[in-house]
Amino acid sequence: MKQLTIVGAGWAGLAAAVAATQAGWQVRLFEAAPLAGGRARSLQQNFAGKPLDNGQHVLIGAYRATLALMRSVGLDPNVLLQRCPLDLRFADGQGLHLPDWPLPINLLAGVGRAQGWHLKDKVSLIQASWRWQRAKFSCDDTWTVAQLCDAARLRPRVLQQLIEPLCLSALNTPVQQASATVFLRVLHDALLGGTGSSDLLVPRVDLGALLPDACLQWLTAHGADIHLGERVTVSTFEKLAQATSPTQSVLLACPPWEAARLTADIAPKWAYMCAELQHTAIATVYLRCTDAGFSGLPRPMMALYCDEQAPAQFVFDRGALTGQPGLLAAVVSACQGERDEVSEQVYDQVCEQLELTNLEVVQTVVEKRATLACLPMLNRPEPWVSQGVWACGDYISGPYPSTLEGAVRSGQQVVTQVG
Structure with missing residues (x-):
């Protein structure tokens, strides 16, 4: 039986693990964090008895690979996602x-x-x-x-x-x-x-429940060997790379800076390309509204006028979406400010544009290296790293930007190349 060791349990790594298992491979999966999901995961912090997320994500109807993956592990996208034109x-x-x-x-x-x-x-x-x-x-x-x-x-x-x-x-x-x-x-x-295809698909559940938890359960039920909270060291990775054969491969599904650290000696040119990639940040500011009579926004997702002093582009009603009454999530894409400054600016922006009075910042989550800077003529690393060693992720060469769909597609496609 072919064996595939995957380093990283983000959406790319999970997609690869499911695809490899479906193809008859024996999968071993390592994740340094205690929770799976990568940059689209739940946090341990709760509000109204339900988890917050490390960022507010939105899918679109054209993300067919992601939707198909959800169905393959027993999930119903129509239940878990609010579909809006x-x-x-x-x-x-x-x-x-x-x-x-x-x-x-x-x-x-x-x-x-x-x-x-x-x-x-x-x-x-x-x-x-x-x-x-x-x-x-x-x-x-x-x-x-x-x-x-x-x-x-x-x-x-x-x-x-x-x-x-x-x-x-x-x-x-x-x-x-x-x-x-x-x-x-x-x-x-x-x-x-x-x-x-152009519909917006907004999660009705926390990000863990949207895909990662079900993937782990499915993989466990199908015999995968899963190690959460276990970081792969350089020495361990090099031993894995040396042990590769026609029936045993290694797949890097971790962030590019981590992939660069692990491959610096065995594939220096590839590692250098990963290390040189530019990234942009995303901030999500969670706000609690206690205005008398506030029962939620007119729509689950609303656009915000933005500029340098009002940086958020969208605000989401988590009360309507995830059953967390009074909780709003404002998203700042391509975020450039510091956490406290962004929190204050978004607080003022939401108060002014939505005409709300009693707001408090619950949590501000800043992913400093959330996605690739999607620049013209961007040279992205190829999935082949060295003999028996491959990579997948939203930063790997492909047609899509750094989206969840790009990550899922990369994880699925690399399995066909490894095989």
Whole structure:
């Protein structure tokens, strides 16, 4: 029987472990943290008797690999995820909202109904979408999203209320720096991936219950050897690498800086490439509202006007989503400030834009290296590291940015290459 040792139990490592087990491999899985899930995991801190998460995540309907993985380990995405047609409206009602209709009718109707948009705004988006579709959602590989929008003559309001929040949420990189090629690829899958592809899928449960816990249970039931809270040292890893054979392989499913540490001696060029990758941060500010009569936001997810002093792009109603009444989660993609400063700025921003008075910061979670900086012409490491040693993760070469879908796809695809 083939044996696969996996280092890291984030979403990529879990996806690889399930795929390898399904293919008949004997899997051994190591995770340094006491909980699985990587950057999309539950915290030990609770609110209203339920866990907080290390960040507020959103999936989209086009994330088919992730949804299929959930089903394969016995989960029902329709129960665990709140499905909403794309809704990027602000508290004042402005912004884009797609009706739950088939493509492209929903897009045309959503643009036509967009509140606060002038006719020229709407025409500029429709024309840009048509040009991108005619170009098969491709462009100059050196372009940033800002250059793409400039070439398409998009109006400033469309850029501010649609493109910027989409780019930040999908690529976690500002439009002035983000790869237009990758952005168009995500747009293609969302807009042309079939019915429901552009829908937002917001978790109704903590991130542990969304996938990692079920994966561990499934793997255990199918004979996998799981070691949580056990860090693989360089010496242990080198012994594993030396013991590889046609029937025994090692898969690195840990973050790139950890992969670089482990492979510095056996694959220095590959390790250097991992170590040189640039990352961007994401902050999630959890706020408790105690305003008299507050029963939640008008919608489970709302857009926020953002600038340097008001950095959050979205706010989520955890009361409506996860049964934690009064709890809001504001997300700051491409976060650049320090924790205390960001907490204060988001507190003021949410108070002002949602017209709330009695708020308190419950917790601010900052993932300083949450995702790759998705830059044009980004050179990402290949999955092959050295003889018998492979790697997967949202930083490995592939078509997707650093998303949960990118991680899952990478984990599944590398198993076919190892085999």
